[in-house]
Every structure is written in structure tokens, then in C-alpha cells.
Amino acid sequence: MITCITAGSGALSCEVSDRNTQRCRRTTWVSDMPFKRYLQNEFSWSKGVSQALKVHRCEFPVPQLYRNRKLFKVVSSCKRDGSTKHFDFSVIGSGIAGLRYALDVAKYGTVAVITKAESHECNTNYAQGGVSAVLCPSDSVENHMKDTIVAGAYLCDEETVRVVCTEGPDRVKELIAMGASFDHGEDGNLHLAREGGHSHHRVVHAADMTGKEIERALLKAIVNNPNIFVFEHHFAIDLLTCQDGSDITCFGVDTLNTETLKVVRFLSKVTLLASGGAGHIYPKTTNPLVATGDGIAIAHRAQAVISNMEFVQFHPTALADEGLPIMPTEPRENAFLISEAVRGDGGILYNLGMERFMPLYDGRAELAPRDVVARSIDDQLKKRDEKYVLLDISHKPKDEILSHFPNIASMCLQYGLDITRHPIPVVPAAHYMCGGVRAGLQGETNVQGLYVAGEVACTGLHGANRLASNSLLEALVFAQRAVLPSVDQMKSSSLDLTASNLWPRPVVPLSLGNDVRGKILSMTRELRKEMQSIMWNYVGIVRSTKRLETAEQKISEVEAKWEEYITQHGWKPTMVGPEICEMRNLFCCAKIVVSSALSRHESRGLHYTIDFPDLEESERLPTIIMPSSLVNSTWSSRQLHKQPLCQ
Ligand SMILES: Cc1cc2nc3c(=O)[nH]c(=O)nc-3n(C[C@H](O)[C@H](O)[C@H](O)COP(=O)(O)OP(=O)(O)OC[C@H]3O[C@@H](n4cnc5c(N)ncnc54)[C@H](O)[C@@H]3O)c2cc1C
Structure with a gap:
């Protein structure tokens, strides 16, 4: 027997289904965002991915593509001209996950x-602290697993944790072999830092610019690879999918070239979604502007299963500009991070009264996991009505500070702050999305031909809270694990060159005229800020049912207002523009976060609600967002080409 809890908007109803058929009936739809929780011991994480969609009835007519399979030719060439391009593999995203995967699959075919x-x-590119891996004899895979599971508040998938902690060291060594250069100690061995939540020194790093070094090395290898073609300024709009009964298959992606304003269709046998996080659903985030949750929204619209979206990690220590001697003249697009490693290296947190407060909240003090530190800071700020707290590392030798944190030191110095002499003003900011597209142990999703890796994926590693430096590691491990199944899929896939015409094409709204487009853009920017501040005020570090319900209602109102405005100004549902597409995706992700948070009737890891302040063993289940219902769905939750045309 499998117990499924079907719900929307936080109103839960319980159903029991027959394990033999793996079916979960849905009787009521409260919103367009249903989700299910599965008892972990009865429903394994990876099995759940392929099974989860079996319950759905066929919603589209069976396309010709399937009826006539034998007629299809295997595409092995790479056509790089025109508005449709054919590749064996399409990779969406050029961060660590996408690039690492591209380099491997390029041995088997052409890659976009x-x-x-x-x-x-x-x-x-912004990652500072490093990559965690067991590389020192006094450490062990079991230690790393334990730290990950404790930080994840016992919601991690143990098999995933084992796989990542076991395979991690080899993936780091491969990265070094590819040319990434990390810091070494005086003994000539890799210098391993220690960060909050880690029981051992195990964080490989390149000073406080680890991500930049990794990205540099991977991009260099990519440029030298004749099988890989990089398409910059191509915004992925929606996946190209076909549905045959309950099976959905992905055949590539539609993109918008944001420089030429042309729609470019990528047809491919395998697609890897490696589009990173969703920090910009909040106004204060450490994420660069590209992190607008596009991948999660795109996958959701393509009927992929999404999981654990209530677990948004707020980094406790982003630079608080208002506390700097010289304030930046313009507000930043993304908050500058003061790495976890500063606390790992002995940094101490004080309130503005110079009282050290962390020991009052947790025995691990500054080395407690991020969720604990972020909540403690939030509590101090609210109780004392202050805007930031102070992180002090100035008691350490100057040389050590400057060699470990050159980037942080120079950024602060630009604004008149010498961190070797004075404490750093810090506040929490949205940082990492633990939830995402539900993936099995090979990065597979419930959509055939669609794999995920990196921050966009929810593999079960992080559970309710990510352990510091585990995400670069997870991206490396899953990007590599997805390679062989992708190659098998590529070899068995039959994709017709003429399949391109099966889906209607999105339209660039040139006909609307500059004036109208300008109005639409300015309204979109205004409402984007409104949506972000709703998320910050009502779906932040400390939550309550009432505030989440308020957020749900307010976001729906803002979304309706936006859709009405742009529609009245001539915008059609098939039209595309980068900021409009981002807005749809931000709405989609924000709504999923709120829905997921409302459904969790306990406080666990990053999800803390005053209405259910304790852990509940019966709630120790992942939250599963099933594909959106086509009934009552908004524009944000529908694919632009809702169904492939039949030939
Ligand atoms: C400031 C900061 C510090 C961090 N420090 C650490 C650390 O020390 N250790 C650690 O383990 N983790 C750290 N993290 C987290 C870690 O950096 C990320 O989780 C990880 O890099 C994600 O890699 P990725 O390849 O999945 O995504 P990303 O590196 O974010 O790459 C995503 C890519 O997808 C592209 N993309 C997005 N949407 C679209 C679209 N619609 N169409 C086309 N392309 C799209 C983006 O342009 C980008 O190229 C940090 C994160 C931040 C922001």
C-alpha cells in the first residue's frame, strides 16, 4: 500500500492506493498545484520518479510521431544554420552541471x-567556499554522510547521500585533471577547509573564488571541444514534449535569441536541464540575475515532477550594504556573499551591542548549520529592531585573512571597510533552492529524454537543508551519473528531422510597437518587485500559515493583474520576450514554494513555521508537486505550445 496525500493550497486530504498498480487517485483539486507525499520506506526516491506520472490519464491525442515510429531516421548530423538546429544532446545551462555533462556526452555525439x-x-561563478569531499585519511564517507543527513534534518535520501559522498572524491580529482587549480597546504596536499555543519576539514577551495576557478577550467575545456557548440544569449522558453498515454518524452527546447530576437528551436534526442536556482523569487539574494527559476517552471509545465520546494536556503551572512562606511551608489542586483568559510575560520557573530549571540541559540555556535544561524540572526534583528549583525574575523592574523579571503577583503575595502581590523555587517539573503525537478539516481526525470543536474534538480541529497559546499559536489556527481543513461537514450531515440513542425512556434511581439512594449516591460518590472517583496515579507525565514495564505492570495492577485494588463495591451499567450518569460517562471516558482510550504505541517530544516514549531515524524516525507492540471491553470503554468500538432 502507498499512502498519498493529495492537496492544493495546503488543504490536505488523505488517500490510500494499491501498490501493485502504483496508482494514486486524485479526487479533488483545490488548486492547479497538486502534490503528494510518499512514505519513504514504501516508495523509493528514484523509483518514484519514473512511477509518479503513471497515474495520469492521457490528456493529449497521441501524436503521429509515435504512431509511425519505424519511419524515423536517426539524426546524427549537426545543422547549425536556420531557426531549427539538430543536436544529439541539448544542455540548458552553462554552470558546473551543464558544462561537466557536456564534456562527457560530447564523446558520443554533438552537443548544444x-x-x-x-x-x-x-x-x-559566484561560489566562494568550495567543494566538499572526503580527501583526508582521518575523514570518512560515513562522516560526510552523517553531516549531510544531520544538516538535512533527516529528510535526505540515504542512497543519494551515499552515492554523492562516495563518488565525490573522484569527481573532484577529475576536475583537477581537467585543469582546475585549488589551494594546497604547506605539506603539498590540497588545503581542506572546514565549514559550518562539517565535522571534518573537507572543503577543497581556490581561496574564496572556487566557483570562478571551476567555471574557468570547464569553459576552457568546452571551447577546445569540437563537438560542443555554445549558444550564449539563448533563453530556454519551453521544452518540446510529446505525450503518449502517460509517457511524456522530451525532444528538445524552444529558445529565444535575446540579441537577434529570433526564436531558435533545438531538436535533440536528449535534453539536460542544468539551469540552476531561483534566488530571484526574493528581492535579496546572493544569486546572479540569471537565477529566476526558469528550469523548474519549464519542467513543471512539461509535466515533470517537482519536489521539496519549501526548502529555500537563506544564507545567514550576505554583506549588509547599509552597514558599510561607504554605501554603494546603486542597489546591487545580487547581494555579495560573506562565505561560510569566514565562520569556519573562527569568525564570530555579534549584535550591534557587541554581544556574541550564537551560543544562546545553539551549542555549535557560529558553526551551526545555515538554517540555525539564519534564524538566530533573524531573531536578533527582530528583537533588537536592528538592520544587520556583525561578523568579526579581525582577531585572526592579517596575512591569514588576506590569503583565505582576498575577494571578500577587497570587496569590503572598496566600500571603506578593512576586514582585518573591523567586523563585517551581514544579513541573511535567499541563497539556494534545495527543491527542484525530482531526479532519480541517474539524473533521470519522469519525462523520457529529460535529465537534470545541479541546483535545478532535487536528487534527495539535501533533504530539508543543504550542507555547505555540497551543491557543487552534487552537480559534479549527477552530471557524470546522467551521462551513460543519456547516451543509451540517444542511441535508442528515434527523432525525425521534420519533427520540428510538430509544435507551433512562439512568436516575437515585433508587431506591438515600441511604445506598447515599453509599457508592458515597465509594468512587468514593477510587478516583479511586488511579487518579490511578498515572498520576502510572507514566505521568509520564519513562516506562519496565515502569512503563507496571505502570500498565496497576494501572488495570485499580482499575477492576474499582470496577465490582464499585458493581454489588454495586445500580448498573446504565444508571444515571448525574456523579461516576460522570466516573470512567468518567477510566478510559477513562487506559487510552488508557497503551496509546498503550506502543505508541510511541521518545522524541519529550512522550513520553520510558528504554527507547527516542532519536528513531526509523520511529516518526514518529501513534498511532491505533481504536474499542473490543465483546468484553471494560469498562463505561467502552461507550455506555450500546449500540444504537438498531429501530422
Ligand atoms: C554567492 C554564491 C556562493 C556559493 N558558494 C558555494 C560554495 O562555496 N559551495 C557550493 O557547493 N555551492 C555554493 N553555491 C551554490 C552553487 O554555486 C550552485 O548551487 C551551483 O553552482 C549550481 O550549479 P548549476 O550548474 O546547477 O547552476 P548555475 O551555475 O547557476 O548555472 C545555471 C545556468 O543556467 C543558465 N540558465 C538559467 N535559466 C536559463 C534559461 N531559461 N535559458 C538558458 N539558460 C538558462 C544560466 O544562465 C546559467 O548558465 C553558491 C552560490 C552562490 C550564489
Whole structure:
């Protein structure tokens, strides 16, 4: 027997289904965002991915593509001209996950790396602290597993944790072999830092610019690979999918070239979604502007299963600009991170009265996991009505500070702050999305031909809270694990060159005129800020049912207002523009976060609600968002080409 809890908007109803058929009946739909929780011991994480969609009735007519399978030719060539391009593999995203995967699958076929800005603009490039891996004899895989599971508040999938902790060291060594250069100690061995939540020194790093070094090395290898073609400024709009009964298959992706304003269709046998996080559903985030949750929304619209979206990690220590001697003249697009490693290296947190407060909240003090530290800071700020707290590392030797944190030191110095002499003003900011597209142990999703890796994926590693430096590691491990199944899929896939005409094409709204487009854009920007501040005020570090319900209602109102405005100004549902597409995706992700948070009737890891302040063993289940219902769905939750045309 499998117990499924079907719900929407937080109103739960319980159903029991027959394990033999793996079916879960849905009787009521409260909103367009249903989700299910599965008892972990009865329903394994990876099995759940392929099974989860079996319950759905066929919603589209069976396309010709399936009826006439034998007629299809295998595409092995790479056509790089025109508005349709054919590749064996399409990779969406040029961060660590996408690039690492591209380099491996390029041994088997042609690869398009599609990325919405410049190649290096991604969360990876901003990572400071490092990559965690068991590389020291006094450490062990069991220790790393235990730390991950404790930080994840016992919601992690143990098999995933074992796989990542076991395979991690080899993936790091491969990265070094590819040319990434990390810091070494005086003994000539890799210098291993220790960060909050880790019981051992195990964080490989390149000073406090680890991500930049990894991205540099991977991009260099990509440029030298003749089988890989990088498409910068190509915004992935929606996946190209076909449905045959309950089976959905992905055949590539539609993109918008944001420089030429042309729609470019990528047809491919395998698609890897590696589009990173969703930090910009909040106004204060450490994520660069590209992190607008596009991948999660795109996958959701393509009927992929999404999981654990209530677990948004707020980094406790982003630079608080208002506390700097010289304030930046313009507000930043993304908050500058003061790495976890500063606390790992002995940094101490004080309130503005110079009282050390962390020991009052947790025995591990500054080395407690991020969720604990972020909540403690939040509590101090609210109780004392202050805008930021202070993180002090100035008691350490100057040389050590400057060699470990050159990037942080120089950024602070630009604004008149010498961190070797004075404490750093810090506040929490949205940082990492633990939830995402539900993936099995090979990065597979419930959509055939669609794999996920990196921050966009929910593999079960992080559970309710990510352990510091585990995400670069997870991206490396899953990007590699997805390679062989992708190659098998590529070899068995039959994709017709003429399949391109099966889906209607999105339209660039040139006909609307500059004035109207300008109005639509300015309204979109205004409402984007409104939506972000709703998320910050009502779906932040400390939550309550009432506030979440308020957020749900307010977001729906803002979304309705936006859709009405742009429709009245001539915008059609098939039209595309980068900021409009991002807005749809932000709405979609924000709503999923709120829905997921409302459904969790306990406080666990990153999800803390005053209405259910304790852990509940019966709630120790992943939250599963099933594909959106086509009934009552908004524009944000529908694919632009809702169904492939039949030939
Ligand atoms: C400031 C900061 C510090 C961090 N420090 C650490 C650390 O020390 N250790 C650690 O393990 N983790 C750290 N993290 C988290 C880690 O960097 C990320 O989780 C990880 O880099 C994600 O890699 P990725 O390849 O999945 O995504 P990303 O590196 O974010 O790449 C996503 C790519 O997808 C592209 N993309 C997105 N949407 C679209 C679209 N619609 N169309 C086309 N392309 C699209 C983006 O342009 C980008 O190229 C940090 C994150 C931040 C922001």
C-alpha cells in the first residue's frame, strides 16, 4: 500500500492506493498545484520518479510521431544554420552541471550548450567556499554522510547521500585533471577547509573564488571541444514534449535569441536541464540575475515532477550594504556573499551591542548549520529592531585573512571597510533552492529524454537543508551519473528531422510597437518587485500559515493583474520576450514554494513555521508537486505550445 496525500493550497486530504498498480487517485483539486507525499520506506526516491506520472490519464491525442515510429531516421548530423538546429544532446545551462555533462556526452555525439546570458554568468561563478569531499585519511564517507543527513534534518535520501559522498572524491580529482587549480597546504596536499555543519576539514577551495576557478577550467575545456557548440544569449522558453498515454518524452527546447530576437528551436534526442536556482523569487539574494527559476517552471509545465520546494536556503551572512562606511551608489542586483568559510575560520557573530549571540541559540555556535544561524540572526534583528549583525574575523592574523579571503577583503575595502581590523555587517539573503525537478539516481526525470543536474534538480541529497559546499559536489556527481543513461537514450531515440513542425512556434511581439512594449516591460518590472517583496515579507525565514495564505492570495492577485494588463495591451499567450518569460517562471516558482510550504505541517530544516514549531515524524516525507492540471491553470503554468500538432 502507498499512502498519498493529495492537496492544493495546503488543504490536505488523505488517500490510500494499491501498490501493485502504483496508482494514486486524485479526487479533488483545490488548486492547479497538486502534490503528494510518499512514505519513504514504501516508495523509493528514484523509483518514484519514473512511477509518479503513471497515474495520469492521457490528456493529449497521441501524436503521429509515435504512431509511425519505424519511419524515423536517426539524426546524427549537426545543422547549425536556420531557426531549427539538430543536436544529439541539448544542455540548458552553462554552470558546473551543464558544462561537466557536456564534456562527457560530447564523446558520443554533438552537443548544444544553451545559456541565457554570457557563458560564465551563473551561480557556479559566484561560489566562494568550495567543494566538499572526503580527501583526508582521518575523514570518512560515513562522516560526510552523517553531516549531510544531520544538516538535512533527516529528510535526505540515504542512497543519494551515499552515492554523492562516495563518488565525490573522484569527481573532484577529475576536475583537477581537467585543469582546475585549488589551494594546497604547506605539506603539498590540497588545503581542506572546514565549514559550518562539517565535522571534518573537507572543503577543497581556490581561496574564496572556487566557483570562478571551476567555471574557468570547464569553459576552457568546452571551447577546445569540437563537438560542443555554445549558444550564449539563448533563453530556454519551453521544452518540446510529446505525450503518449502517460509517457511524456522530451525532444528538445524552444529558445529565444535575446540579441537577434529570433526564436531558435533545438531538436535533440536528449535534453539536460542544468539551469540552476531561483534566488530571484526574493528581492535579496546572493544569486546572479540569471537565477529566476526558469528550469523548474519549464519542467513543471512539461509535466515533470517537482519536489521539496519549501526548502529555500537563506544564507545567514550576505554583506549588509547599509552597514558599510561607504554605501554603494546603486542597489546591487545580487547581494555579495560573506562565505561560510569566514565562520569556519573562527569568525564570530555579534549584535550591534557587541554581544556574541550564537551560543544562546545553539551549542555549535557560529558553526551551526545555515538554517540555525539564519534564524538566530533573524531573531536578533527582530528583537533588537536592528538592520544587520556583525561578523568579526579581525582577531585572526592579517596575512591569514588576506590569503583565505582576498575577494571578500577587497570587496569590503572598496566600500571603506578593512576586514582585518573591523567586523563585517551581514544579513541573511535567499541563497539556494534545495527543491527542484525530482531526479532519480541517474539524473533521470519522469519525462523520457529529460535529465537534470545541479541546483535545478532535487536528487534527495539535501533533504530539508543543504550542507555547505555540497551543491557543487552534487552537480559534479549527477552530471557524470546522467551521462551513460543519456547516451543509451540517444542511441535508442528515434527523432525525425521534420519533427520540428510538430509544435507551433512562439512568436516575437515585433508587431506591438515600441511604445506598447515599453509599457508592458515597465509594468512587468514593477510587478516583479511586488511579487518579490511578498515572498520576502510572507514566505521568509520564519513562516506562519496565515502569512503563507496571505502570500498565496497576494501572488495570485499580482499575477492576474499582470496577465490582464499585458493581454489588454495586445500580448498573446504565444508571444515571448525574456523579461516576460522570466516573470512567468518567477510566478510559477513562487506559487510552488508557497503551496509546498503550506502543505508541510511541521518545522524541519529550512522550513520553520510558528504554527507547527516542532519536528513531526509523520511529516518526514518529501513534498511532491505533481504536474499542473490543465483546468484553471494560469498562463505561467502552461507550455506555450500546449500540444504537438498531429501530422
Ligand atoms: C554567492 C554564491 C556562493 C556559493 N558558494 C558555494 C560554495 O562555496 N559551495 C557550493 O557547493 N555551492 C555554493 N553555491 C551554490 C552553487 O554555486 C550552485 O548551487 C551551483 O553552482 C549550481 O550549479 P548549476 O550548474 O546547477 O547552476 P548555475 O551555475 O547557476 O548555472 C545555471 C545556468 O543556467 C543558465 N540558465 C538559467 N535559466 C536559463 C534559461 N531559461 N535559458 C538558458 N539558460 C538558462 C544560466 O544562465 C546559467 O548558465 C553558491 C552560490 C552562490 C550564489
